[in-house]
Amino acid sequence: MIRVITESHAVSVYLGDSLLFRHGSDAPAVFVGRGQARFDMYRGNFDIEDYLEAREPLTHLDVLQDGEAHRLAFRRHAEDELQLELRLETTRDGACLTTRYAAPGINRTWWRLAAERDERVWGCGEQMSYLDLRGRHFPLWTSEPGVGRDKSTYVTWRSDLENRAGGNYYHTNYPQPTFLSSRYYACHLETSSYADFDFRHDGFHELQVWAVPERLELFAAPSYLGLVETLAARFGHQPRLPDWVYEGVILGLKRGKAHAEEKLEQALAADMAVSALWCEDWAGIRETSFGARLFWDWQASESRYPDLAGWCRELESRGIRFLGYVNPYLCVDGELYPVARDHGYLATDGRGEAAIVDFGEFHCGVVDFTHPEACAWFKDTILKANMLDIGLSGWMADFGEYLPVDVTLANGVSAEVEHNRWPTRWARVNAEAVAERGKTAEATFFMRAGYTGVQAHCPLLWGGDQSVDFSRHDGIGTVITAALSSGLLGNAFHHSDIGGYTSLFGNVRTAELFKRWVDLAAFTPVMRTHECNRPTDNLQWFDSAELTEHLAHMSRVYRHLSPYLRALVEEGAELGIPVQRALFLHFEDDPEAHGIQTQYLYGPDLMVAPVVEEGVAAREVYLPAGETWVHLWSGVVEEGGRRLTVNAPDGRPPVFFRQGSAWRELFENVPGRD
Amino acid sequence: MIRVITESHAVSVYLGDSLLFRHGSDAPAVFVGRGQARFDMYRGNFDIEDYLEAREPLTHLDVLQDGEAHRLAFRRHAEDELQLELRLETTRDGACLTTRYAAPGINRTWWRLAAERDERVWGCGEQMSYLDLRGRHFPLWTSEPGVGRDKSTYVTWRSDLENRAGGNYYHTNYPQPTFLSSRYYACHLETSSYADFDFRHDGFHELQVWAVPERLELFAAPSYLGLVETLAARFGHQPRLPDWVYEGVILGLKRGKAHAEEKLEQALAADMAVSALWCEDWAGIRETSFGARLFWDWQASESRYPDLAGWCRELESRGIRFLGYVNPYLCVDGELYPVARDHGYLATDGRGEAAIVDFGEFHCGVVDFTHPEACAWFKDTILKANMLDIGLSGWMADFGEYLPVDVTLANGVSAEVEHNRWPTRWARVNAEAVAERGKTAEATFFMRAGYTGVQAHCPLLWGGDQSVDFSRHDGIGTVITAALSSGLLGNAFHHSDIGGYTSLFGNVRTAELFKRWVDLAAFTPVMRTHECNRPTDNLQWFDSAELTEHLAHMSRVYRHLSPYLRALVEEGAELGIPVQRALFLHFEDDPEAHGIQTQYLYGPDLMVAPVVEEGVAAREVYLPAGETWVHLWSGVVEEGGRRLTVNAPDGRPPVFFRQGSAWRELFENVPGRD
16 A cells, blocks of 8 residues: 655655655755754653754665665765665555664754645644644653643643643653554654654644654554554554453542541442552652652551551452552652662662652652663562562552653663653563563553553553643543543553542632543543542542442443443454544544544444533534434434534533444443433 | 964954854854744734754855955855855954855854853843843844743733733843853844844854844954944944933823823922923823823824923923824824825735734734835924924834734835844934934934844933833843843943833832832933833822932932033943943953843943842942942942942932042032932
8 A cells, every 4th residue: 555656866655646755855855963952850840952953954865776675875965975774665554764874973853744734643642632733743752741731821830830840732641753644644753762743834744853763664554443453553452451440430549548448338338339449558658748649668558558468358359459559769768769779770870879859859769670680679579579469459550751861771771762761661560560470361550651662561541640620731621632642552441530630729629520520431441539639628529428429320330331341442452442532533534523532432332522611511512424323311312413512410421322333222221311 | 353264174263362263164163054934923022933944064165365355165065056155354343254145045044153161241132131141042033022021920921821922031122133252252143134142052152043144243352341332333323312311300291281280390399300201192092901002193182282382392491391202103093094004105914905013902004114205204294293393302212123024015125034124224214303303412212122223323222111010030120231231232321111111910010119210210321200001000209209209309319410421421422332331341350240230330430239129128239349439328438349238228229439430529419418
């Protein structure tokens, strides 16, 4: 399908009759240059500047046949020395440009792909603000996503002022230099260096990399679903979710065992479907001005969770799992830190001392995952001995975005280059520990950070730390964009903190927000509550009978739908097709479906349009053409191909199923149906 | 003093043994490229972005002797076609690189000058935030300076949000691509295109221009004062201030004649030294949400100022002048607009219609100052007939920064290129009108906007629209930075709105601020009050006996010092040496003096350190070494070479005179002395 056409001094790559890439002296598409970057990190937020010294078009190209492939020799002019040599070959799925040589000193490259004016592009990792990336540029650097993420909001301004944490639309824990085009192709740059994909131009997309990438990969498929399958095959598939997940909601609690026991009983008494307790404070807590933080020394806190192993067994006998929390840092005042430091398992500073990172009123060492023995130690001592072996069935594998660029690593690679790789290395350490204990089918972990290849290791994404509100770029709605964008790159399973996480500057959860989030989460692969960063300032499900009842009801809806969900998970694990899907994956020819990012298909048969605005009693839903849709709660039948306003009281988020669905009977018996 | 040393493929420019510029294939200092700019203007605030397509070092240089000069032929490589040809010649004051040829398509150039690590640089027009420019970059584009000008402040955030008017440290009404270096040289780029001077690098300064500049001019002098004189000779000298200025304060009033008469009597009754009334509402007013704005149809408002000509005569007989207000725009609902439009005197849009600019709740046409007949009409009809001839002795010549880049001009030059020239064109129209009536010595006007060459036409700068507060980047202190930086480029006369101008978001003038500003203004060439944008919400001098008395007292101080001021003005008019001077101009060898921007020398003999912080009773003053200093108010003698804390009650701003001054007796008899 992808065709390469060469002349002696030009090369073109077509998909059918559609030009994807052309480089010739008349219109160079590859540029090389030199720059000096400045990275300034403050608690996971990066201020990045570049001084660009040169950017030179490679106007002279010699194309040489090389067996089945072509050798492309790029120069700035005919008499120039060789600047860049690429090997271009077509592959089963598309085409690949592999770097064979780059002249010394080149540390910036730009790659132009041909674009069409009305083309849409999607992907670039887990994007929080925009599903369709056209018209904007997307720096790709794993970091805190920022609080507010919109310079016009008060919260963003305050965050910038007080914590340099304001963020912008493109900040994400999980960037990836991969995008899909509405022209039925996808493009991936194999690199971990800082990149910036620019989709603002009418006639071309421009991919900037602060390095010479290893490869530029092009993929084509006859359908969008096929493209997603191709990318999933390229980046890795996730294992199936453990069986226990389908039993109900995972209750996030972090006030010690007695409190957790009490709340579990309260939940069960309300007939809540509960699958697990997630007690992130299992290793202890620390009070900071940001709120209650955890004690980052990864072993059970005997004072907070006495005989945790025994309690895990007891819970499991009742069908309830216990989950914990871990991240790749060790607080300097913990017991594990000196062990890791003395063995040389921590990243070091310029003087050979353990590098210390400020996490906001406490400091940590960074476990060096480029060091095989450090990985083995972390897996054996922490993930296996301290977690799996005492009975934890999973955990939040937090962070991964904070590798400072000025540390020294065991593998000798610059931390600037390793920075984006860190989430994938972190995921791999977790996945290997689980696999080495033979628990891949039974234990899970969830991450917010990611990068190329995280798909092969991280079984479940969570959408990161939303603000406890409805704000456009940081609130409830962003978790849909996150699920849809990451799903296109083969991340089949996504979920979020019910109720959001970040409560700052007087911004606290309302009952309305909590209920809307519960309603949304019932139609995602995993339901899990979070107490947020300031638990006592914010509403919890156990604070009122109304909220308890609401969560209980929707947990039963979730459990009721689990046979359908299991089938979706199966498809996700086998093919990489995400459970939550952008509308265009199933409605390729419906242009209306292409721009929608606040509703999604939950598998092929359910259309979900959660309420993500404050103070509304209804929302607009687009039902694609060519289908007849049935309102999940009332059974009212609607013809597709139009927008309609759907009443949306709590507990009845706008959801429709396809009238012809094989799951119709299951849907018709959903709890709460008229 | 400046020496040029050539090799066959390299050129160096030295000042003594100190390298200023070197270009060779080993270390190119000139780069050319191509970019696509996007300018988005909203009410004088510009959002500017560049897509940089290429930036190429001109690594191949051929140097050819050409009489006394050298011809420099730049190529990207030996076989390249000619990219740039410059003529390099030494001049009486330095050296000059003149563009002779540039290859088609080049629209970006970069010029590196050698820098030393501890070098300081100053200038770049009228800078509000920083006198020493090292460590920062300075985009040079005349615009609104922004309200707040510091993204961390609430006012800036609100301004950005509501009016896109937040600004940053480098925004200014008056940029100029000219700087002075502590290495006793100055550099000027002759261009009006967008430029960005980057002083962040240890080893070089980099001047970016979105064009091929006409010339790069280097000036050397054995002293900083000599350098200022050289630049003043290059850019033009101002005429002397009119005699009546020295008589006292110019009272800014804008509530019609009856109110002005009443306030004048109130001032005179308080024994205030008054030189003029400045009634900017002479042409009428318009109420907007920003506050009371003026009616931009430049003719006396008979309803607000009945028989203005008669009143001007009456006032002048009492020794009081009358000043007005004008700007280069005509409101569409005025009488002059259709006349200008029908004669083709207005800038047009792409369809040949008059271009309309939004000024915030009203719209205007832009008089086309590239059209000689439009200039003549504006001078004859407005500045002469409507203003000078009825007896106005001067005016605020407001604006000049707003030329939109998408209008069509009579001279056929792109508005992107004309934009920065506009303030100078505007100044020239005003200066010519005054000169053509033979009133250069008697009438004056004051501008906030400027650019290269404005010095030759604008007799007096004012510091623009400060916020009515003590804020670091927008308050009272910025008018000192503004006076000192612009003064280094030959703008000898500067002053500011007493009390500031911009009152937004509940930010209003305090009595403390007003008094501190009066104290500062008494030690500037011109004292002038302003009612600010929201007169009735903000304190005025006539609102309390205390403020009236305070202004009256300091107006007498100003008048008392006028013999000294006259001598400074003489020096300013003859040599271009500014009245308000950075300390290093007179203390070149005192490194402490080089970094100070909140105190200044008022002529050679007075050291002025106004209080520019809120809520303080004293401030620190640096007295340079090698002098003995006398406290103006107490007569206490202090040895120089140290910092001391000086009590600073209202009416006694920290001011010292040189003990050996020829003006000692005048200083010792200042009103208010112990």
